[in-house]
Amino acid sequence: MEVMYLLIGFSLSVALLFLGLFIWAVRSGQFDDSSTPSIRMLFDSNKNNHNNKNENKR
Amino acid sequence: MKATNVEEKTTCYHCGDPCGEHTAVLDDKHFCCSGCKIVFELLQENNLCTYYELDDQPGIKLEEMFISGKFDILEDDEVVNRLIDFRDEYTVQVTLSIPAIHCTSCVWLLENLHKLADGVLQSRVHFMRKELSITYRPNEISLKKIAEWLTKTGYEPIIQLSDLDEQGNTAKPQRRLWQQLGVAGFAFGNIMLLSFPEYLTGLGIDPNMQFVFGLLSILLALPVLLYSGSDYLRSAWSAIQNRGINLDVPIALGIMALFGRSLYEILSGTGAGYLDSFAGFIFLLLLGKMVQRKTFEHLRFDRDYRSYFPISVLRKEGEQEKAVSVDSIKEGDLLRIRNSEVIPVDSILLTGHANIDYSFVTGESDPVSIEEGEMLYAGGRVAGPSIEISATKKVNNSRLTELWNKKMDQEEHTDAKSGDAQKAYMSDLADRVSPWFTATVIAIALLASGYWLLANPDPGLAANVFTAVLIVACPCALALSGPFTFGNALNILSNNGIFVKNTGALERLSQINTIVFDKTGTLTNQNDTQLEYKGEPLARFQLSAFESLFKHSLHPLSRSILANFNTFHNLATQKKGEFVLANGASSYSKYSGISSAQTTEWQEFSNDDAKKNSSGLDENNTTDTEYQEYAGRGAVLKAGVTYTAGSLAFLQEKGLKMGFQVDDRSTTDGSEVFLGINDTIVGRLTLQQQLRDGAASVIEKLSSTFGVHLLTGDNDSRARFLRPMFPSDSALKFRQSPEQKLTFIQHLKQKGRRVLMIGDGLNDAGAIHAADFGVSLTEKISSFSPACDAIMEASVFSKLDNIIHFCRSSITIIWVSFAISLIYNLTGLVFAVTGQLTPLIAAILMPLSSVSIMIFTTLATKLTAKSHNLSVWK
Numbered sequence: 001m002e003v004m005y006l007l008i009g010f011s012l013s014v015a016l017l018f019l020g021l022f023i024w025a026v027r028s029g030q031f032d033d034s035s036t037p038s039i040r041m042l043f044d045s046n047k048n049n050h051n052n053k054n055e056n057k058r
Numbered sequence: 059m060k061a062t063n064v065e066e067k068t069t070c071y072h073c074g075d076p077c078g079e080h081t082a083v084l085d086d087k088h089f090c091c092s093g094c095k096i097v098f099e100l101l102q103e104n105n106l107c108t109y110y111e112l113d114d115q116p117g118i119k120l121e122e123m124f125i126s127g128k129f130d131i132l133e134d135d136e137v138v139n140r141l142i143d144f145r146d147e148y149t150v151q152v153t154l155s156i157p158a159i160h161c162t163s164c165v166w167l168l169e170n171l172h173k174l175a176d177g178v179l180q181s182r183v184h185f186m187r188k189e190l191s192i193t194y195r196p197n198e199i200s201l202k203k204i205a206e207w208l209t210k211t212g213y214e215p216i217i218q219l220s221d222l223d224e225q226g227n228t229a230k231p232q233r234r235l236w237q238q239l240g241v242a243g244f245a246f247g248n249i250m251l252l253s254f255p256e257y258l259t260g261l262g263i264d265p266n267m268q269f270v271f272g273l274l275s276i277l278l279a280l281p282v283l284l285y286s287g288s289d290y291l292r293s294a295w296s297a298i299q300n301r302g303i304n305l306d307v308p309i310a311l312g313i314m315a316l317f318g319r320s321l322y323e324i325l326s327g328t329g330a331g332y333l334d335s336f337a338g339f340i341f342l343l344l345l346g347k348m349v350q351r352k353t354f355e356h357l358r359f360d361r362d363y364r365s366y367f368p369i370s371v372l373r374k375e376g377e378q379e380k381a382v383s384v385d386s387i388k389e390g391d392l393l394r395i396r397n398s399e400v401i402p403v404d405s406i407l408l409t410g411h412a413n414i415d416y417s418f419v420t421g422e423s424d425p426v427s428i429e430e431g432e433m434l435y436a437g438g439r440v441a442g443p444s445i446e447i448s449a450t451k452k453v454n455n456s457r458l459t460e461l462w463n464k465k466m467d468q469e470e471h472t473d474a475k476s477g478d479a480q481k482a483y484m485s486d487l488a489d490r491v492s493p494w495f496t497a498t499v500i501a502i503a504l505l506a507s508g509y510w511l512l513a514n515p516d517p518g519l520a521a522n523v524f525t526a527v528l529i530v531a532c533p534c535a536l537a538l539s540g541p542f543t544f545g546n547a548l549n550i551l552s553n554n555g556i557f558v559k560n561t562g563a564l565e566r567l568s569q570i571n572t573i574v575f576d577k578t579g580t581l582t583n584q585n586d587t588q589l590e591y592k593g594e595p596l597a598r599f600q601l602s603a604f605e606s607l608f609k610h611s612l613h614p615l616s617r618s619i620l621a622n623f624n625t626f627h628n629l630a631t632q633k634k635g636e637f638v639l640a641n642g643a644s645s646y647s648k649y650s651g652i653s654s655a656q657t658t659e660w661q662e663f664s665n666d667d668a669k670k671n672s673s674g675l676d677e678n679n680t681t682d683t684e685y686q687e688y689a690g691r692g693a694v695l696k697a698g699v700t701y702t703a704g705s706l707a708f709l710q711e712k713g714l715k716m717g718f719q720v721d722d723r724s725t726t727d728g729s730e731v732f733l734g735i736n737d738t739i740v741g742r743l744t745l746q747q748q749l750r751d752g753a754a755s756v757i758e759k760l761s762s763t764f765g766v767h768l769l770t771g772d773n774d775s776r777a778r779f780l781r782p783m784f785p786s787d788s789a790l791k792f793r794q795s796p797e798q799k800l801t802f803i804q805h806l807k808q809k810g811r812r813v814l815m816i817g818d819g820l821n822d823a824g825a826i827h828a829a830d831f832g833v834s835l836t837e838k839i840s841s842f843s844p845a846c847d848a849i850m851e852a853s854v855f856s857k858l859d860n861i862i863h864f865c866r867s868s869i870t871i872i873w874v875s876f877a878i879s880l881i882y883n884l885t886g887l888v889f890a891v892t893g894q895l896t897p898l899i900a901a902i903l904m905p906l907s908s909v910s911i912m913i914f915t916t917l918a919t920k921l922t923a924k925s926h927n928l929s930v931w932k
Contacts (some may be wrong), residue, residue: 001264004267005267005270008271008274009510011251012247012248012274015244015247016244016537018244019241020246020295022240023237023240023241026143026233026236026237026240026669029233029236031232031233031236032232032233033184033185033186034729035184035185035186036165036182036183036184036185038185039162039165039185040165040169042112042162043108043112043166044108
């Protein structure tokens, strides 16, 4: 059962890593605006590439 | 906008308005006007037509003529420095407020600003706050150019005086809450995992391991106590120091009981502790706080006069005119204020004559005539040609702002004196319940532990029971009921066009029993006037002449007349059907709305230069015409025949004689414009501000439950008309000064009434602030309104009674959820008092009660909204 200590140790470390990442994300301002990203999601990126691809296919 | 009768079914590709006679066409796309077409061309040139694909007809029609020089003030470095967020060697970042942002396309276009304007590096929209943060290179583009680009595409940035002194970062406290939530959630989850052995006691875990788990749990719980939960502890401590008990006191008690008992149990090996409930409790509380905070992202409520004034004004410096910041105005400065601009400081009129609209300040709907040498007061709007003034005071010393500040001081003083507790401390419902709650809990704890102490001399059991009672009586559900109910209620209200400041305000709203209405702009719609014509029938060419006269005039009444010209035509020619104006349009629909600035420099020049050749009669007409306006009194147009329009006194002064019957003069209750041809007065136009749609029925519905009154700064010309709308014991007071309005409200409050005041102007500001709940009614959310508890869109005025009843229901919902949480508490108490509160039971009860309260309040508010005919979704 001693392996439990090791496992708990691992899982806690991973969890701590995620917590650290979360706090970093908050500090870098990623959580400041939770409404606009949902709109930005709808944009096409690199629309020009799309058009180029279509033209090549023709 | 008045719809035209001859309506083509096509709508503008850009903005969606119906295409009338001004239609412009390009590439077989139709636009309602050349303005929209120009924006389309601009976007097309720059490959930005995705704008039209993301949303339907997302364009914004440019209502106002683009006044060049509007952003000249941004050339002033000092002003720019006060506006920007930060600057480094090569780049500058600035955040501008753009109220026109309303859809996906807006966000897309604004974030692609760099494709339109060279020098802009990137731009980022904050949709909720309607702001755009721009990073640009100052040596490639100026802030002024950026502002102009934005305006050209329909997204005009609104720069207010209050933006100049904005300091501090609102992002910080929000980030802290996220971090606290993150830490609490992390600890909660992991402690729960470590508590599994405790839940599954049958498995016989190695006690050493349990001890280690316990230590780990303590380690995880410490940051929760010291960081995530610290705000509650601090708040409780300061409340106790002030001899009060708010909701944070029982919360703090619960926190300390949980942590303390768990610490003892783990370290002494007598138990597993309750750290999972501890972390979970704090996590849920913070979640409630976050939900509450989410609802307040949008509007700024602390508007004061500084949001009303323009940021810049034209100052005469030698021979030149320079745009300077309003803050820099000194006594003796010579300023020029143009048509529809706001006068920023108390001053003396230098021009011969001026027409000033003080409606926002005094409520008087007719413009006031001012002569040379008389005083002008800050807050008035120029309703005639531009004027020159000499400043006598600085911006913040003007009579208006002093009045404002005096109001605030006076009001707070009165509150303290009369012991009016309503406004003096903002109490949350839960805060008020707390003292009882805490007292009861402590009493039960003492009783139970006392009983056990007597029954069983082992002090351990007594301590066990004592702490158990404190733990289980944790007001988790209690603390969540308020935020969740109010959060949902506020969201629903926002979807229905009314934005409430905070939950304390909502609570006060539900206790209202008297409502006071303002008239001008509140009960009446300033953009909706009804026109009547009495007099001799007019020929078509005569109507054309008058059309030309009104088109030249800068008086607000002229705009109203042009907006209703069709009606004028029908009445004057006694014919039904279309009147086609000189340029082919069938009505000047764009003239509706007194606030739209129809003036251009062109019109000003044509006014100053009386012998201008322009004529609206006929494009090919070569007759010389002469136009002269006498500000505030009337205007004369000479085109062979002399056409006069204005007040009766003005026409009589000019020697015109009555040419038609005016037997009903005494019953007129509206603005009048008399018309004359050569030397005869031929007719009279009457314009009446219309009541808002549904105003009468709203008052009727409200008067059955509430006392209703009317206070207005306007004259009593419409008293006859308004009286029957109100019950007989209502007070209708006219010609009220701002001070009188304030006194009336205070008087009502002294009689024990709870008052709601609804108004729209600065003249209502004192009264709105003094009332228990103040509502600012506004046509445009983004434009100024005095400081208040709620901002309401004018279009939803007819739903006022639904809204108030909905708020009352929300309070009921909160009481019900208190009752539900009480059930959980009692259940837990049964376990606690009998000494059987195991960590497992605690861990179940807490989240269960919280989640069920969350679900209940959310569903209940949505159902209540539906039953009151309020829309639940946007």
